């Protein structure tokens with residue numbers, strides 16, 4: 001049996017077409033990957049398109065079409081095979097099997113195959129009878145699918161509705177009492193949870209219960225330029241500089257312009273520089289300790305140059321792996337992601353939020369929405385005196401940067417190429433000299449300035 005360390009879970013989606021299964025799959029993958037849990041989606045529709053070709057009319061989905069049924073079964077099996085291989089070879093933790101899986105027979109097959117490989121199964125069913133939601137989903141997502149390329153949108157929508165009818169003929173909602181499952185009914189109106197026990201399963205279920213699909217906007221802003229920013233110092237709890245105060249003065253107008261008549265809540269960290277930046281904003285405010293800047297431990301209040309002189313090994317290790325490097329007595333970006341998880345959960349629940357925080361904390365939240373890898377996250381550009389607007393869409397976020405015309409220092413430190421130690425350099429130099437003493441054509445690595 002799988003032990004606590006090597007737990008493997010397959011989230012098996014269940015639901016008629018256009019019930020948001022792919023949306024849910026993408027969200028789970030993004031959330032777990034952000035937390036550092038290896039996750040992959042296996043979309044059976046994609047396998048079907050590769051095996052049977054594109055532009056299939058609704059008749060292809062008729063259960064009486066035996067050729068098509070065979071091809072669809074083949075696609076389901078191919079996705080299952082790849083998923084199991086991914087668990088074995090890539091040492092994955094959570095796979096999401098995205099398909100309708102609308103019969104008891106199909107689900108029993110899935111569960112049996114997965115159990116044979118010690119993979120736990122969490123079924124996730126999305127049930128929805130709200131015509132408006134279904135039509136919006138078809139319009140926003142399905143019509144741009146490769147299945148309907150070059151087809152008139154009205155004809156495509158009609159065809160898709162007919163496709164759904166074919167699935168309805170044999171669809172069976174989850175009633176298997178011995179299965180682990182969550183049913184999401186009418187996008188968050190009701191949930192049914194059955195036999196959910198494990199830590200990771202509970203985490204996924206809790207996340208799903210916090211999702212909503214109402215339109216929203218998220219704004220991120222760093223605090224205005226601080227006294228420490230001016231002096232190149234990191235950490236601390238400094239006041240705003242005079243230019244930082246000018247940014248705080250300018251912020252209400254910029255927010256009003258882009259907010260329109262939507263309601264807004266402002267979240268800041270518990271540090272002086274973010275609270276001072278929010279002081280002229282006339283909206284409900286909340287101060288979160290979780291939004292405080294990365295704790296730089298013994299390096300708090302130092303400049304990068306001072307850190308390099310006093311802690312050269314630490315400084316180099318941070319450049320090598322910035323996401324995992326933990327300041328002595330402080331935090332790493334990885335720690336920060338975990339600290340910010342409750343904030344992300346709240347962000348998913350809420351509608352329009354403006355977050356005034358810090359370079360590192362905003363990087364982590366931005367990475368969640370923009371799907372950045374862990375190695376790119378600590379290098380995301382979050383400039384001072386700039387508001388970033390994110391508008392979540394079906395499978396990602398639209399972003400806009402609004403720069404306020406008030407000068408500020410640039411606190412960005414680009415990724416430094418790996419250092420070459422003096423020993424490595426000696427080895428490299430000797431290898432340049434061939435056996436005969438001739439200079440071989442090997443170029444030296446570029447050293448950082």
Ligand SMILES: O=P(O)(O)OC[C@H]1O[C@@](CO)(OP(=O)(O)O)[C@@H](O)[C@@H]1O
Pocket residue numbers: 222229233234235236293294296357358359360378411413
């Ligand atoms: O991870 P790096 O790139 O060092 O950026 C984080 C740093 O950004 C700073 C500014 O250099 O943020 P902030 O302006 O919010 O104070 C430091 O306090 C913090 O340690």
